[in-house]
Amino acid sequence: MQIEWDKEDNIIKVGEATFNRYVQYKDSKAWALYILSKHQIYPAPYPKKTQNKEIADALKGSRTQLFAHFNALQKKVFIAPVYEIIKKIAYSRNMWAANNIARINQNKDILLQAYKDKQYNILPILNYTGESPKDLKAKYKNVWKNVTSNSLRKNIAIAKVISTRSEEETIKIFASNLPSTLLRMKEINYLNVDAIQYLANNFKGEWNNKHKMITEGRYFQEMAKMAKDQGKDVSTKWSVRRVKEEHDKLVVTANKKKYSTVPFIHLKDFKVKQIEHEGYVATLLESPYDIYAEGSYMGHCVGMYSSYVASDNYLVYSVTKNGERSSTIGINITKHERDVETVTGTEAIKTNHYTLQQQYGRFNKTVTDVHEKEIANLLVSQL
Numbered sequence: 001m002q003i004e005w006d007k008e009d010n011i012i013k014v015g016e017a018t019f020n021r022y023v024q025y026k027d028s029k030a031w032a033l034y035i036l037s038k039h040q041i042y043p044a045p046y047p048k049k050t051q052n053k054e055i056a057d058a059l060k061g062s063r064t065q066l067f068a069h070f071n072a073l074q075k076k077v078f079i080a081p082v083y084e085i086i087k088k089i090a091y092s093r094n095m096w097a098a099n100n101i102a103r104i105n106q107n108k109d110i111l112l113q114a115y116k117d118k119q120y121n122i123l124p125i126l127n128y129t130g131e132s133p134k135d136l137k138a139k140y141k142n143v144w145k146n147v148t149s150n151s152l153r154k155n156i157a158i159a160k161v162i163s164t165r166s167e168e169e170t171i172k173i174f175a176s177n178l179p180s181t182l183l184r185m186k187e188i189n190y191l192n193v194d195a196i197q198y199l200a201n202n203f204k205g206e207w208n209n210k211h212k213m214i215t216e217g218r219y220f221q222e223m224a225k226m227a228k229d230q231g232k233d234v235s236t237k238w239s240v241r242r243v244k245e246e247h248d249k250l251v252v253t254a255n256k257k258k259y260s261t262v263p264f265i266h267l268k269d270f271k272v273k274q275i276e277h278e279g280y281v282a283t284l285l286e287s288p289y290d291i292y293a294e295g296s297y298m299g300h301c302v303g304m305y306s307s308y309v310a311s312d313n314y315l316v317y318s319v320t321k322n323g324e325r326s327s328t329i330g331i332n333i334t335k336h337e338r339d340v341e342t343v344t345g346t347e348a349i350k351t352n353h354y355t356l357q358q359q360y361g362r363f364n365k366t367v368t369d370v371h372e373k374e375i376a377n378l379l380v381s382q383l
Helices: 028-038 052-059 063-089 098-106 108-116 120-129 133-140 143-148 152-162 167-175 186-190 193-202 210-229 240-255 288-298 302-310 370-382
Strands: 003-006 011-014 017-019 274-277 280-284 314-321 324-342 345-360
Touching: 003 063, 011 063, 017 028, 028 052, 028 063, 052 063, 063 098, 063 108, 063 120, 063 152, 098 108, 098 120, 108 120, 120 133, 120 143, 120 152, 133 143, 143 167, 152 167, 167 193, 186 210, 193 210, 210 240, 210 302, 240 302, 274 370, 280 370, 288 302, 288 314, 288 324, 302 314, 302 324, 314 345, 314 370, 324 370, 345 370
Parallel strands: none
Antiparallel strands: 003 011, 011 017, 274 280, 280 314, 314 324, 324 345
């Protein structure tokens, strides 16, 4: 099978299959089966026990040699032109992943011009925004000066963080001089910018303590959310003691509300209501009252999550041992919809994706028992 580079359109052709971006495959067989599926020889799902000789005959050549030729051409087309850019902004092996190389190629003209102008330090920001320095200066005005004065290492950390942030939060990050130690922490994406700023203001010298930073950041973030729900303002300049005092007041106010004992309709026939593991039992809380009672007894703000449970965006489980409450599990529900080709046409399939959002003991104490933490992961896997 012929492999060639269409220079005019900058695509690689493998017979009838075309590639306009860098792609990674597990091995040569996976690549070969994909190519053959494009030629309607082995349409997906691929036969599990396809013989090597069958593949070679269909490809009209050695799959390993063709695969090697394909990868060599990929490097020439999609990596060589931007190799110096990748070397500059590669902060981990993930930078060499197919999606990142595709992003760099997509922004190639902007990045190469900045590289030519020796604006190395802003390359990571240009890559994640896909905008030129001129456009970014017009958009962010004086805040952009902060970015251009940062080191390359600092902007690599910022680029990773803003890749998952809103425009409003991006402006806050550009405007703030947040420490690189916090920004480089991969878990930082669990926190909003205000929580990160609170950590920067109150925990200097402790930023390397990832566990403490995430715990304290989440505590501030939950306090701020409760305050917003109750129409009150918060400040990232508050001390740790002030944050705790405000948190406790907000929890008391929230827990004074009356909750219904009627279970949520959508949880009536829910598939995973209870699981057991090594003496621990995780039970789904099905009504506003159940959630309120959990928050009241455990001394944390889970009672405020009742509205999220009501809108089918959240689940709360109470973990007990020997009949006594031990910790509370919070699970986020993300809704997905994808189109699936069927015999009769395209059908929209809706699915829920469940992720562990938090697990705390009484008064937001961190869960340390291995089996108790395991039950949270087992719960998510069952969901």
